[in-house]
Amino acid sequence: MKSVELFTGAGGLAIGTAMAGFHHLALVERDKHSCHTIRENQQRGIAFVSDWCVHQMDVADFDYSTVNGEIDLLAGGPPCQPFSIGGRHGAHQDSRDMFPRFFQAVRELRPKAFLIENVRGLLRKNFINYFEYITLQLAHPELEPKPDESWVDHLARLERYHNSSISDDLGYRITFRLLNAADYGVPQKRSRVFIVGFRSDLNTNWSFPEPTNTKEALIWHKWVTGEYWEKHSISSKNRPEMPSKLRSRLERFGPNLLGTMAAPWCTIRDAISDLPPPENVDIAASIPNHVYNPGARSYPGHTGSPLDEPAKTLKAGVHGVPGGENMLALPTGEVRYFTVREAARLQTFPSDYYFPCTWGESMRQIGNAVPVSLAYIIASSIRDHLHEVCHKDTGSGKLYNKSTVRSK
Template sequence: MRSAELFAGCGGLALGMSRAGFEHALMAEYDADAVATAIHNRDRAIDHVAHWPMTRLDVRDIDWEPLRGQLAVVSGGPPCQPFGIGGKKRGPEDSRDMWPEAVRAIREAAPDGFLFENVRNLAGPRFQPYLDWIIAHLERPSAARLVGEGVSDHARRLGEIRRPREYAVSWQVVNAADHGAPQIRHRVLVFGAAARLDVEPGRMAPTHSHDRLLWDQYITGEYWRRHGLEPRARPAADRDLRRVAHLRTLKAAPTGEAWVTVRDAIVGLGEPDGARNHVFQPGARVYPGHTGSPLDRPAKALKAGDHGVPGGENMMVLDDGSVRYFTLREAARLVGLPDDYLFPRSWSESMRQLGNAVPAQLGEAAGRWLSGRLAAGRS
């Protein structure tokens, strides 16, 4: 299945899509450091990466005509800064907003389907009208905005079109931890399937759960035994205590897999030894709102950091209560990158890339879901 990956970053979503069976015919990313990371690993022939046609490219310069009708999927994560909680929240008025380019890719490449992701805030009250416009435009990408036409006027015109839509589109907010990533990371996913396939993309269901993790930790104790630790009688958080009390009333374990914790993710790495990006980074400290990630839950969402060193979300709380920053190797595991996927840049720059990355576990789950829906439409 040929695909094109836009806004590829250091390769989290691209790797997930590769693992899901897609072969990228085009990969575009404008950030030079992220491109250098992907190329560094491509040239080292990492599994699922060796074929990547990664290049530094502004998506606005892409000529889609050679790929028109040749792609199963276009995927990518348009820059989230215009919609993020920590930014200026200028949305479509921000010059970094590339959603119009995502729509242009669908209009000009005419793939069987698409997968785009962005921050949860895109689905919040402030930007819901813009998300509505994105969905409406992806349903009818050929109805391009006119010169000087604003988003609201274009949205109104799209709503007046009576001809059949070109793509069936669905969107949902997901937690990456619910799909096997050891990281609490909420994202908006937008799926699309060409109308000619006569299939709705639908919404993918979680495969992992917090309840199953609590069951394994405090009902059976299997989690602690697996890690060679003494079983712990009760969780520290009141909300978890209430959930455990409810779980004790059940006759069987919750279905599905348990959330993957930080302890699960970094098992076998040991303390930082300086090899393969597993290098100790000094300076971690707790301050209000930045208290680090407990070992026995999925990590808090890694943050990219606007001014160099990211905040306290990028550190772990050790068993003795002390904190230290995640090494690059540990953070890469939280993003689902293999241990031979190396970062040639500095810790702060590489952590910025990892903080921006879509967890590969989520990318693979979404890629497999979309692949299955497209296959159902073709059959």
């Protein structure tokens, strides 16, 4: 299946969609450091990356007519700073809002499906009208804003059109959900908005994959069965005490309160237990990117991520580098920065994926990425659905081709 990706960054989403079976005809990324990371991995022959065609340029300058054939998936994570809770969150008033460029790509490529990832701040109450504006433009990408038309007036026009009986030449069915990566086996509590659209002529009835992992199951494996500690060969005397609030809860309601059906959340220890402590320089030096970075300290609001929990959200920029969200809190009470290799594990990058830049720049790229395994889960579901609907309609004449559909 053919795909195009915008705002590629260091490649987390692109690797996940490639693993799911999508072949990228073009990937567009402006940042030279992120492009350097991808090219370094291409030179190393890393799987799923070696044949990528990377365009180092602004998305606004990319010529979509150079992409041949019908595109099955358009994917990307438009820059999130306009909506980030930690940033200036200017939304539509922020020059970094790249959603209009994604709308343009949908109009020009007419993909069968698209996948967008963005920060949870996109769902803030302050942005609710603009989020509706985003979803309606994605649903009706050919209904462009008129010259000098404000986004509020354009939203009203989109609402009237959406509620009318007029059929689109190009329309999409939109589904969105706020997902916590930890609920899908990622060793990180990372909540992000995902928006998926399927072209209306496909007549799809798609929904997001259901979560596979739970906090309750992790509690069960730690404090009821002890399986978690046994898996990591932690003796009884070296295990931490059960939190008092949880003890009271279990004593009052019993262990059945937690349930045991799902798999447990994955923890930092699960993700990095096979890596030697980076302080042991002689041993750690043999592992790419596993370099100790001194100077970590704990302060209010930046206390690090406990070893036996999923990590707090890894962050990029001044809000996380340096910062507690990029620190490990050890059972001894000490804290230290995650190495680049550890952070990459927490974002589920392949173990041989290399980050050639400085610690700060690498952490920025990793913090901005989509967890690879979560991208794979969602993209696999999209792929399966496309296979199903396209095989069903093969030869029926129902599916139109991007070269034959007129523009409004």
